[in-house]
Amino acid sequence: MWSKAPPPTAAEGARIEASKVGPCMACLSLVVQGLLDIEQVFVGGDYQHTKSGNIRRGHWFGFCLCVWHHRRHPFGNNSFAQMREKWGPSLMDGSRTFHETYGTDDELIAQQTFINEQRQAA
Numbered sequence: 001m002w003s004k005a006p007p008p009t010a011a012e013g014a015r016i017e018a019s020k021v022g023p024c025m026a027c028l029s030l031v032v033q034g035l036l037d038i039e040q041v042f043v044g045g046d047y048q049h050t051k052s053g054n055i056r057r058g059h060w061f062g063f064c065l066c067v068w069h070h071r072r073h074p075f076g077n078n079s080f081a082q083m084r085e086k087w088g089p090s091l092m093d094g095s096r097t098f099h100e101t102y103g104t105d106d107e108l109i110a111q112q113t114f115i116n117e118q119r120q121a122a
Contacts, residue, residue: 005056012059016047018116024066025111029102030088040086042066042075048091050105061105063112065091069102 008016023041030036045066050057067073072090074083084090091098102108 008059019064025063025108026069026102046070063108
């Protein structure tokens with residue numbers, strides 16, 4: 001499949017890779033809200049590129065989501081209902097619901113940037 005987007009620069013590629021091996025930003029949002037224990041945050045996942053006006057904003061503007069929050073794939077023996085009850089809605093449940101639950105794209109991008117910086121400094 002051909003993409004109009006140029007390949008990521010070295011810095012963008014480093015951000016994408018660092019994000020993908022870190023914690024899910026939606027899971028962390030639930031921790032901050034007191035709705036999920038830190039031990040239940042999924043680590044590793046997909047890089048969600050964000051859009052503006054249905055146009056991808058660029059490789060820098062994205063964040064990590066676990067496969068539940070990104071693609072609505074349940075973990076282990078959990079049913080869809082169990083996943084939704086414990087880990088909340090997936091992006092596949094609709095953008096409005098997702099962002100009302102976890103924050104705006106810009107908030108999640110900022111959270112991802114902070115996490116990447118903290119992990120790099122450690």
